[in-house]
Amino acid sequence: MSKKKKQTVLLEYQQPFWTRVKKDLRRNWFAYFVFIPVLIWYIVFHYLPMYGVLIAFKDFKPLLGFARSKWVGLKNFVDFFSNPYLFRLVKNTLMLNLWSLVLGFPAPIILALLMNEVRNAAFKRTVQTITYMPHFVSLVVACGIIRLFVASGGPINQIVNFFTGTEHSSLLNYASMYRPIYVLSGIWQGIGWGSIIYLSAMASVDPQLYEAAEIDGGGRLVKMWHITIPSILPTIMILLIRDLGGLLSSGYQKAILLYNSMTYETADTIATYVYRRGLQQGNYSFSAAVGLSSAVINFVLLYISNKVSKKLTETSLF
Amino acid sequence: MRGQNIRRVGRWTPSNIIFCIINYAVLGFLTLLCLYPILYIIFASFSDPERLIAHEGLLFKSLGFTLRGYAITFKDSSILIGYRNTLIYVVLGTALNMIMTIMGAFTLSRSGLMFKKVLMMVIIVTMFFGGGLIPWYLLMRQLKLYNNIWAMILPGAIGTWDMIILRTGFQSVPRDLEEAAIIDGGSQFTILKEVILPLSKPVLAVILLYYLVGHWNSWFNAMVLLDKREMYPLQLFLREILVSNSSSQTAVVESAELSEVEAYRELVKYCVIVVATAPILCIYPFIQKYFVRGVFVGSLKG
Numbered sequence: 001m002s003k004k005k006k007q008t009v010l011l012e013y014q015q016p017f018w019t020r021v022k023k024d025l026r027r028n029w030f031a032y033f034v035f036i037p038v039l040i041w042y043i044v045f046h047y048l049p050m051y052g053v054l055i056a057f058k059d060f061k062p063l064l065g066f067a068r069s070k071w072v073g074l075k076n077f078v079d080f081f082s083n084p085y086l087f088r089l090v091k092n093t094l095m096l097n098l099w100s101l102v103l104g105f106p107a108p109i110i111l112a113l114l115m116n117e118v119r120n121a122a123f124k125r126t127v128q129t130i131t132y133m134p135h136f137v138s139l140v141v142a143c144g145i146i147r148l149f150v151a152s153g154g155p156i157n158q159i160v161n162f163f164t165g166t167e168h169s170s171l172l173n174y175a176s177m178y179r180p181i182y183v184l185s186g187i188w189q190g191i192g193w194g195s196i197i198y199l200s201a202m203a204s205v206d207p208q209l210y211e212a213a214e215i216d217g218g219g220r221l222v223k224m225w226h227i228t229i230p231s232i233l234p235t236i237m238i239l240l241i242r243d244l245g246g247l248l249s250s251g252y253q254k255a256i257l258l259y260n261s262m263t264y265e266t267a268d269t270i271a272t273y274v275y276r277r278g279l280q281q282g283n284y285s286f287s288a289a290v291g292l293s294s295a296v297i298n299f300v301l302l303y304i305s306n307k308v309s310k311k312l313t314e315t316s317l318f
Numbered sequence: 319m320r321g322q323n324i325r326r327v328g329r330w331t332p333s334n335i336i337f338c339i340i341n342y343a344v345l346g347f348l349t350l351l352c353l354y355p356i357l358y359i360i361f362a363s364f365s366d367p368e369r370l371i372a373h374e375g376l377l378f379k380s381l382g383f384t385l386r387g388y389a390i391t392f393k394d395s396s397i398l399i400g401y402r403n404t405l406i407y408v409v410l411g412t413a414l415n416m417i418m419t420i421m422g423a424f425t426l427s428r429s430g431l432m433f434k435k436v437l438m439m440v441i442i443v444t445m446f447f448g449g450g451l452i453p454w455y456l457l458m459r460q461l462k463l464y465n466n467i468w469a470m471i472l473p474g475a476i477g478t479w480d481m482i483i484l485r486t487g488f489q490s491v492p493r494d495l496e497e498a499a500i501i502d503g504g505s506q507f508t509i510l511k512e513v514i515l516p517l518s519k520p521v522l523a524v525i526l527l528y529y530l531v532g533h534w535n536s537w538f539n540a541m542v543l544l545d546k547r548e549m550y551p552l553q554l555f556l557r558e559i560l561v562s563n564s565s566s567q568t569a570v571v572e573s574a575e576l577s578e579v580e581a582y583r584e585l586v587k588y589c590v591i592v593v594a595t596a597p598i599l600c601i602y603p604f605i606q607k608y609f610v611r612g613v614f615v616g617s618l619k620g
Binding site: 032039153221253256 | 331333334337338341342344345346348349351352353355356358359362371373374375376377418421422424425428430431432433437440441444446447448449450451452453454455456457460461472473475476505506507531534535537538542553556557559560561587588591594595598599602603606609610613614
């Protein structure tokens with residue numbers, strides 16, 4: 001039986017390409033058939049916008065449409081790179097992302113390490129249920145809560161007043177407060193949910209390793225440091241590469257809900273600038289060029305961090 | 319399981335006990351920190367509005383007790399319209415999501431397709447490259463997806479990550495069962511309907527819930543693609559009340575004394591947060607394990 005199968009495989013392999021295609025289509029027509037709508041959807045909603053990025057090289061006028069708008073070469077890119085706000089935009093994007101990375105990246109790892117040491121199942125479940133919860137609160141509501149908390153008279157506002165000794169209006173009106181608010185609230189939103197992936201990595205650690213450490217008289221911190229952390233290192237690296245690759249990209253949704261013209265100095269990022277200039281002011285070509293520039297730089301960053309990680313730790317995203 | 323835990327955690331030495339105490343204390347504190355904002359909102363929503371706006375700092379119980387905030391919230395026509403629209407978008411959107419995702423995941427989970435690698439590439443590429451916000455927006459305008467109910471449903475019809483999770487689920491269906499169905503003369507469609515779907519219920523539940531919550535919480539597409547207020551989902555009305563402070567909130571003005579309007583406006587903010595989030599958070603503890611399972615399945619392939 002197995003010999004026969006092998007033979008037919010060989011024979012099929014030797015057949016000319018189109019014969020094989022025909023056979024494949026006849027045998028698997030249903031699988032291909034149901035994929036047609038999926039493929040069309042991907043082409044329309046993902047690949048057409050990629051083609052549409054060409055408006056970055058045009059002077060797009062809505063009335064003329066895509067085809068009849070004039071080509072202007074790199075004019076939009078030159079405009080962006082000589083833009084007086086360029087430095088501020090790049091700096092704000094980097095600062096917000098770096099702070100989110102430095103404080104927000106280790107937070108779920110630490111939470112997962114602590115939870116991994118808990119024996120009481122009920123306590124563990126409670127901690128998990130509650131820390132995952134902010135992830136399911138919608139962004140609009142989360143930002144609404146943040147606004148109420150930092151508003152004058154709100155709890156966080158009061159804490160800040162206590163330490164500085166002065167009264168503040170809503171903290172979101174102070175440029176110096178925007179980054180802490182953005183970064184710390186991000187940890188609140190993401191710490192629990194982010195810890196799941198590490199917990200799942202920890203669950204697959206071979207218990208014999210712990211047993212061996214126990215016999216050698218290793219305490220819990222020793223085990224954590226020498227067994228648990230090395231075991232989840234590949235997971236950590238992969239997520240780190242992903243985040244490093246995103247240093248120049250940033251969510252605009254949360255920023256749109258939190259920033260205002262008083263805090264542009266620290267809050268305005270490349271993504272929010274694209275949104276404002278493009279969708280609010282209608283400078284489509286210019287903001288498409290800004291978006292494309294940052295996407296290219298982002299990909300380079302991702303590529304570099306992936307390469308570096310491959311060299312250092314032999315884990316890589318692709 | 320128990321024995322394994324004892325081995326991992328070790329004996330009750332003094333350092334072990336101290337470690338445990340610190341660990342429980344830190345985790346307890348973190349948990350309270352995550353929970354408190356939600357408790358605060360609930361306490362505030364039942365509070366006497368005058369006392370609430372005069373109050374500063376933390377709340378540990380409601381200040382007085384009144385349901386008037388909720389009464390006003392449910393009288394507000396925009397909240398009701400928003401609720402209705404969101405329900406429509408959630409039901410239609412999730413239905414389309416499931417159909418499209420199942421179709422895509424089915425094809426990508428088959429073995430022996432000549433073009434599977436190509437199709438997989440077509441999809442994976444979109445996780446790394448995109449046209450960006452502006453070309454996407456202009457395309458939506460061109461496709462007449464502006465002020466159109468389809469604008470809330472079509473652009474997000476497939477979540478690539480969800481499809482990959484479902485594909486992993488489909489692939490874990492034992493091959494023997496499929497082969498048995500083929501021997502019984504079943505078509506590919508029967509295999510999908512009778513074998514794969516029933517055996518993949520847990521993964522299907524996971525992505526169903528992901529999509530559901532996603533639709534319930536989404537607001538950005540609606541903000542840029544909808545202009546008519548009667549089409550707004552709940553989240554956009556919430557944004558008006560919570561973020562822009564621009565809503566006229568006629569319900570407040572009608573139901574409160576002139577001197578109280580400001581206070582009631584503040585109170586309504588807390589009430590709408592509760593009203594808009596309660597459905598998700600009420601079912602959340604029961605479905606939490608499905609969400610977590612999704613991350614587990616996803617991380618296998620990630």
